[in-house]
Amino acid sequence: MGAVKPADLLRARTRRSRALLAATAAATLLLSGCGAAEGDFAVKVNGEAISQSDLQEAAEQWNSFAQQPETPQTMITSLAKGPALESFFPDNPLTDEALIGQFQELDVTDPSDVLLDFARSRIFEGSTGSIDPAELQAALAEVDVEVNPRFGTWDPATAAVVQSTPDWIVSNGGEDTGDSAPAEEPGAGN
8 A cells, every 4th residue: 555645635635625515505505495485485375475586576577667666565465466356357368478568568578477467466456446345355355365574464454565563673652661771971980
């Protein structure tokens, strides 16, 4: 058996480092993928999640041509209403192909699926005048909506996303409750 050369040690060490780096990268990707599936949603409508990144892409596409930009909250509201509204228009001509053609005329060359769903919902929202309000409200109440707290909460009474204050933020109405110590004056305690 011959002597171990420094170059051989370096190659072995490099192979081990690469293997460790590859294993670490694979574990990181696996774990981050699992986390994204749970926390990356903007809204879940009847169990179908729309990710924050898909919502952001749709908002960017919409706002690239819209005279009145949409907020994530208004987009989530429309997307959440979509399944209920669509049930009132079973023979709707709003196919993906028709909407894609309209968006391409507005220079949105590759509209996302979320953008198509949002546009369809907005058109349906504008066409609800002939629907009995009680029937519409009942259909909207049937939709199961879960909004990521980052965007607000779902209010079934108004069928809309409303801003909410997280539980960990406590408002004391501007009154001094005595819970905080007064600020120390400069030079005090010297």
